[in-house]
Each structure stands twice: as structure tokens, then as C-alpha cells.
Amino acid sequence: YLGGWAGGLEVARFVVMGLLTWLRADKDMLALSNIEVDTSEIALGQTVTVMWAGKPVFIRHRTDAEIAETRATPLSALPDPVRDEDRYENPRWAVMVAVCTHLGCIPLPGEGLFKAYFCPCHGSHFDHAGRIRKGPAPTNLELPPFKHKDANTLFIGKADI
Secondary structure (H helix, E strand, C coil), X not given: CHXXXXXXXXXXXXXXXXXXXXXXXXXXXXXXCCEEEECCCCCCCCEEEEEECCEXXXXXXXXXXXXXXXXXXXXXXXXXXXXXXXXXXXXXXXXXXXCCCCCCCCCEEEECCCCEEEECCCCEEECCCCCXXXXXXXXXXXXXXXXEEECCEEEECCCCC
């Protein structure tokens, strides 16, 4: 009878330890979810695509005209109203997950009604802040966690390792 309890406790310990090992992200796994991007080579008006956590991310070096147009858009014109200033601390750089919030397609940069981002799958149009302007996408393009480490380095991810 006592042996059954001991065996059960050993199995429970094995399961718990396995689960904890599986849940704990080691440094290599954490590194895969963090990237640094050298922005010094991204020209004004250019969008580049990088991979972060298995997802494409658009990084746009916005022009003065793009910033002004985006900021002049009234919130009443946006299906998912968010001010550009609330999405981006540094107005020169727009950083967004390049996955349409409608059905997960990849929008095309430099296309659509706003010459920003257009999802050809079902016709969603986004502005230079990644905000939905027209089409079936229910929300703006998602923002990854990011910060500007210095004038030429963009860090995308949750932890600086």
C-alpha cells in the first residue's frame, strides 16, 4: 500500500518536472524571439521586412509627408481608431507585424489606396501607421514589442538579452 503512494508521487514529480522544463524558455529560445535591426541602411520612404518570432515584420522609414498625412487623419475615419502618436513614440519609424488581421494574409507594402499596405486576399487597405482604413480587416496591424536602442538600432522582442 505504501509502495503505491511512493510510485504515484514519483510519477507526479516526473510529470511536474517535465512540464516545468518544457515551459521554461532557455536563452536560445529567448534569442529566437528577439532581434536587433540596423536601421542605418533603410532609406527614407523605404519599407523592409524582417522575421521576428516566426512572423514577418514591416519596418518603415517614414517621410515627413507620410507622417503628416497619417497624423492629419481624423479618428472618425478609422474603423479601429488609434492616434499615430499612440502607436509610435518616434514618428520616423513605423514597426508592425505584417499579417493582416482579417484572415492572416501578408499585405503588400507600397500598395493600396494609401500607397502604404494593401492585403490582396480580401482588399484591406492600411495607412502608413498600419491602421485599417478600408476593407474587412477588423483591427489595425499588430505592433510587436520594440524599442529604439540608439539612433541606428531597433530592438524587436520582449527582453534585452
